[in-house]
Amino acid sequence: MSNDQPRTDTSTYKLNHTMVRVKDPKRSVKFYEDNFGMSLINKLDHPDAKFCLYFLAFDSSEADSYGKTWTDREGLLELTHNYGTEDDPNYKVNNGNDDPEHQDKYGKLTLPSAISVNNITRACEELSAAGVQFKEHPSKDRSLNACQEDIVYALDPDGYYIAILQLPVAASEAPQKPKWRFSHTMLRVKDLEASTLFYASYLGMATLYRTKSQGKADSEQAFMGYRPSEYGRNSLDSILKREGVLELVQYYGTEKQDNVKYHNGNDQPQGFGHVCISVDDLDLACARFEGLEGIRWRKRLTDGRMKNVAFLLDPDGYWVEVIQNEALKKRANW
Known part of the structure; x- marks a missing residue:
């Protein structure tokens, strides 16, 4: 400055x-x-x-x-x-994920460790018993091993996606809601470099963690937030322990595609x-x-x-x- x-x-x-x-x-x-x-x-x-x-x-x-x-x-x-x-x-x-006309236009509302802080399997069982709907039902469509790689998407009353992730803590007998966190919100972006520069230079955020994923669509993720020294950087565990994080996701090559424009x-x-x-x-x-x-x-x-x-x-x-x-x-x- x-x-x-x-x-x-x-x-x-x-x-x-x-x-x-x-x-x-x-x-x-x-x-x-x-x-x-x-x-x-x-x-x-x-x-x-x-x-x-x-x-x-x-x-x-x-x-x-x-x-x-x-x-x-x-x-x-x-x-x-x-x-x-x-x-x-x-x-x-429009939840940003299911509308065919606007498919894949903006990110999911994510509560990544807010739901199964200590036991993702038991948390999903209790949510299901309470009538919460899932994009993929954890007991029918997939198995869970209560590890950090597991992720389940629940649906709120308006159909917004809620990502449920396992906190980096030892599994206990039952979920403990007082430990749950609204960890981060995910947005899809066209150019990850331009977006991280904006949030860092204009808004003063730090890149807390950055990683790449391979699957149906290769992508790269950057997790942005404030006060990195309080939680540490370069660790997904640190992201899941805290609140107030923005996850920016770019699919490979979109920065070069003129027709890519996400719904805001x-x-x-x-x-x-x-x-x-x-x-x-x-x-x-x-x-x-x-x-x-x-x-x-x-x-x-x-x-x-x-x-x-x-x-x-x-x-x-x-x-x-x-x-x-x-x-x-x-x-x-x-």
């Missing part, structure tokens, strides 16, 4: 939440509370604009963000409800909305963004009626919300 740039400290930033739209908030909140042990820690109603926001978190005494104000946390799930959708028989979100979740048909970072000083952070070459805005602080949020666009057009961490500086009357 040059001497004449605004003095905002990106090392204090947090990957606060992931937002998805839902049809029926009562159904969705109950689903995450009853099945995964998440808690509703905040609700923001905007009757004039006819929408409501529900913020869910893992909030046991063992959670990293236990007891903190909602803007000072990582690993939150924001459910956005537009009034009336629960009574609209034609309303259906906000163009029609809608579903996923954005990821959000909370910052030390919202005004200074946005002033710094203004001074960075190549920055793209979806909404500046001065745009529209909501003066407490801004939105950037990443290289693939995904929205990145920027808000004030109210534990560091009071600004908004939430």
